[in-house]
Amino acid sequence: MALLALGPVAGFSQSPAPKVTAKPAAKAAAPVRSRTSVQYAKGFTLSYVGNYKVLTILSPFEQKTTATRYLLLPRGTARPTGFTEAQVIELPIRTLVGLSSMHVALADFLGASNILVGLGSFQYVSAPKVRQRITEGKVLEVGQGKQLNNELLVAQHPDLVMVTGWPGESLPRFQTLAAANIPVLINSEWVETTPLGRAEWVKVMAALLDKEDLVNQKFNQVVRDYQRLAASTRNVAKRPTVVVGMPFKDVWHVPDADSYMAQFLRDAGTTYPWDKTRAPSGSLALSFETVAPVALAADYWLHTGSTKSKAEIVAQDARYTAFAPFKRGMVYNNNRRTNAEGSNDYWESGAVRPDLVLADLIKILHPELLPTWQLRYYQQLK
Amino acid sequence: MVQTSVAPSTRLARAATYRRGVWLVVLLGLVALGFVLDIGLGPVRIPLPAVVDILLGNPTDTPAWHFIVQQIRLPKALTALVVGSGLAVSGLQMQTLFRNPLAGPSALGLTAGAGLGVAAVMLASGSVAGGFAIRALGVGGSWALVLAATTGAGLVMSLVLVLSARLRDNVVMLIVGLMVASVTGAIVSLWQYFSAPEQIQEYLMWTFGSLGGVVGNHLLVLTTVVGAGLLLAFASAKPLNALLLGENYARSMGLVVGRSRTLIILSTSLLAGAITAFCGPIGFVGIAVPHLTRGLLRTADHRVLLPGACLLGAALTLGCDCLAQLPGSQTVLPLNVVTSLLGAPVVLWVVLRRQNIRSSFS
Numbered sequence: 001m002a003l004l005a006l007g008p009v010a011g012f013s014q015s016p017a018p019k020v021t022a023k024p025a026a027k028a029a030a031p032v033r034s035r036t037s038v039q040y041a042k043g044f045t046l047s048y049v050g051n052y053k054v055l056t057i058l059s060p061f062e063q064k065t066t067a068t069r070y071l072l073l074p075r076g077t078a079r080p081t082g083f084t085e086a087q088v089i090e091l092p093i094r095t096l097v098g099l100s101s102m103h104v105a106l107a108d109f110l111g112a113s114n115i116l117v118g119l120g121s122f123q124y125v126s127a128p129k130v131r132q133r134i135t136e137g138k139v140l141e142v143g144q145g146k147q148l149n150n151e152l153l154v155a156q157h158p159d160l161v162m163v164t165g166w167p168g169e170s171l172p173r174f175q176t177l178a179a180a181n182i183p184v185l186i187n188s189e190w191v192e193t194t195p196l197g198r199a200e201w202v203k204v205m206a207a208l209l210d211k212e213d214l215v216n217q218k219f220n221q222v223v224r225d226y227q228r229l230a231a232s233t234r235n236v237a238k239r240p241t242v243v244v245g246m247p248f249k250d251v252w253h254v255p256d257a258d259s260y261m262a263q264f265l266r267d268a269g270t271t272y273p274w275d276k277t278r279a280p281s282g283s284l285a286l287s288f289e290t291v292a293p294v295a296l297a298a299d300y301w302l303h304t305g306s307t308k309s310k311a312e313i314v315a316q317d318a319r320y321t322a323f324a325p326f327k328r329g330m331v332y333n334n335n336r337r338t339n340a341e342g343s344n345d346y347w348e349s350g351a352v353r354p355d356l357v358l359a360d361l362i363k364i365l366h367p368e369l370l371p372t373w374q375l376r377y378y379q380q381l382k
Numbered sequence: 383m384v385q386t387s388v389a390p391s392t393r394l395a396r397a398a399t400y401r402r403g404v405w406l407v408v409l410l411g412l413v414a415l416g417f418v419l420d421i422g423l424g425p426v427r428i429p430l431p432a433v434v435d436i437l438l439g440n441p442t443d444t445p446a447w448h449f450i451v452q453q454i455r456l457p458k459a460l461t462a463l464v465v466g467s468g469l470a471v472s473g474l475q476m477q478t479l480f481r482n483p484l485a486g487p488s489a490l491g492l493t494a495g496a497g498l499g500v501a502a503v504m505l506a507s508g509s510v511a512g513g514f515a516i517r518a519l520g521v522g523g524s525w526a527l528v529l530a531a532t533t534g535a536g537l538v539m540s541l542v543l544v545l546s547a548r549l550r551d552n553v554v555m556l557i558v559g560l561m562v563a564s565v566t567g568a569i570v571s572l573w574q575y576f577s578a579p580e581q582i583q584e585y586l587m588w589t590f591g592s593l594g595g596v597v598g599n600h601l602l603v604l605t606t607v608v609g610a611g612l613l614l615a616f617a618s619a620k621p622l623n624a625l626l627l628g629e630n631y632a633r634s635m636g637l638v639v640g641r642s643r644t645l646i647i648l649s650t651s652l653l654a655g656a657i658t659a660f661c662g663p664i665g666f667v668g669i670a671v672p673h674l675t676r677g678l679l680r681t682a683d684h685r686v687l688l689p690g691a692c693l694l695g696a697a698l699t700l701g702c703d704c705l706a707q708l709p710g711s712q713t714v715l716p717l718n719v720v721t722s723l724l725g726a727p728v729v730l731w732v733v734l735r736r737q738n739i740r741s742s743f744s
Contacts, residue, residue, distance in 0.1 A: 121578070248587050250594030250706075250714045287707060287714035288594055289454050290425045293446035315525065318598055319453050 034212035041200040043188050046207055052080065053207055057186050068186055072207060089183045092210040093159040097142055101348040102189055103162045104130055106205040109352045110214055117158055118142045126337065126345035154180045160208065162187050191282070194263045195354030196226060202352050225355035229362055232369050233269030240365050241271045243291065243298040246305035246316070252291040253283045268361035300365060301325035304333045310381050329380070332364050336379040346377040402679050402686055409693035416700030420459040423704055425712050426450055453597065461596040461604065462699045465657050466667060468608040470695025471615045472653035473668030474675070474687060475646050478622045480556045486669040487654035490542050490647065491562030492535045496658035497589065498566040499534025500527055504585045505577045528600070528659045535655030538562055546647055547640065590716030591664040593703055604660045611652035612692070618645050619684040626682055665718050670725040671695040677732040698725070
């Protein structure tokens with residue numbers, strides 16, 4: 001852990017070195033004690049300067065030109081000079097409004113789900129503690145994505161609003177909140193190209209909560225487990241062929257080589273036909289005809305949309321019965337942990353526990369490697 | 383003097399009939415060519431002899447080719463045939479009935495009604511009663527979509543039929559259709575506004591139109607309904623001819639206008655409703671093909687125009703589907719994009735060449 005704390009690891013783009021020589025703050029605050037560093041994620045950088053932290057979210061779509069910078073200051077300290085364009089977030093944040101299930105997962109991973117005071121939609125929440133808070137009326141529903149209920153947010157005045165970054169997204173859209181001094185943080189974790197990179201966004205949350213020690217401990221455990229599992233498949237005798245996803249009429253979207261799903265499949269010891277094909281959007285829109293030959297002969301079929309049984313697959317399109325995995329019953333979907341509201345925990349806790357997801361995949365594809373593992377997110381369709 | 387003037391005009395008429403006959407045969411050839419190309423071409427390269435072998439039921443070494451030709455390409459080409467002719471005929475009927483060159487299958491709000499039905503399934507599923515109600519009926523997957531789209535189109539059709547019995551004016555009917563489309567469109571927008579992005583994406587995919595996914599029972603149902611609609615349309619060729627001259631004139635010729643109109647609207651509803659239900663709103667074919675047919679056959683006689691539109695619609699849709707599959711590429715383009723990109727310039731060319739399109743409608 002001490003090694004990790006040494007600072008930015010080579011290999012990820014560091015923002016222009018903050019030249020501000022740690023000016024003595026107006027109120028003498030203790031310098032930040034514990035630190036963490038980013039190893040896998042490419043969407044943000046974190047640096048420690050004096051008693052504050054600089055968090056930079058890199059726009060994955062326009063490279064660094066639209067990077068958004070945040071100054072994370074201990075509560076009550078004066079704003080340092082420089083970083084004129086940066087938003088200030090006072091630490092630790094005590095109340096958070098999160099718009100995606102990923103944000104729930106980030107808070108829950110650090111045992112801080114009680115800071116959630118608002119959500120985009122109640123429908124997509126799995127964490128029992130958050131559901132409990134919703135029932136108790138402690139959480140507001142502030143509207144999804146593009147239609148934030150600004151009045152509700154201004155009245156509530158949370159310490160931070162976390163939004164999901166989309167292509168072309170920019171902060172000016174949140175002018176009203178900025179005018180009300182509510183910081184808005186763009187989180188684009190979903191563009192990460194590896195499962196560990198995606199999960200590492202918990203470090204953003206940890207920096208906001210001053211929980212670096214905890215995140216180092218917990219995330220490093222996830223990394224160790226993930227890498228041990230990935231290593232176990234490296235020399236498997238057979239790498240089964242998998243086909244992923246569910247077509248809609250003519251179009252079959254499959255993950256491209258740079259997606260975290262493709263990395264999962266590599267680490268799980270599979271033969272994935274589109275392992276070398278790249279697309280700007282992270283997924284390939286292929287014609288049904290292109291994927292069909294693979295699906296006909298594949299060993300496994302994963303992620304079959306919203307289906308929960310083979311009968312539901314047949315109801316979608318009777319042609320799917322011709323696929324070899326369907327005939328041999330090797331169809332697995334990632335919706336075992338779907339609650340009554342229709343929210344799938346795979347997209348929530350699964351996002352920050354890639355070790356568990358990988359264990360599931362290995363259990364499915366190489367059952368002999370994990371004889372005692374019980375599937376957590378996946379289920380076999382009967 | 384009289385004799386000399388009659389003889390050339392008869393000869394001219396005969397020549398015109400002959401020319402139309404030739405065109406119809408050429409169109410038939412185009413349909414056959416399009417059909418063969420649509421089955422022969424695709425992202426996966428299959429040699430033509432192998433395609434023929436598979437179609438004849440002979441075994442080949444590659445089982446995947448069997449699946450692709452029999453389960454993907456053949457149903458899709460058949461769907462293109464049915465969809466193309468159905469949409470073209472329904473467009474022709476609408477343009478004549480409303481005496482408006484801009485009318486199309488969507489003019490009565492049928493497409494919008496079907497879209498509303500689909501939105502009810504896709505955007506409400508899992509949250510609001512709508513989706514659950516349809517699932518409770520035991521209708522799964524794609525049938526749920528078809529059922530919803532048919533219900534939506536059917537509701538709009540009933541409304542239109544009731545109104546058409548009361549309203550004498552076809553222009554008023556056209557406005558009613560546009561307004562119904564506006565209202566349903568607004569409801570869908572409202573629904574989208576409150577929906578999750580992935581649901582909206584699914585709905586958006588549907589609005590792009592697609593010939594894939596119509597297989598087995600779906601194809602049977604689609605063909606039956608469109609066949610019935612086409613029969614009704616062909617039966618109404620004479621009333622359509624009379625309507626071209628205006629309702630009063632048609633009435634003076636002894637046509638029961640109200641009944642003919644109901645027949646035509648029913649036929650269009652069957653055609654456009656069923657096709658939208660199975661394939662999504664496929665734009666442009668319905669508006670463009672009637673104009674192309676009139677330009678090609680140079681006649682206003684629906685006994686010639688109807689079969690002409692059928693053939694041309696089928697050929698055009700087959701051609702567009704070939705392009706949408708982009709031979710050599712693994713991606714597939716939305717059919718709506720191809721029909722519009724390809725169709726609009728052609729229609730412009732025809733319209734600009736003829737200049738006074740109004741003469742076809744009066």
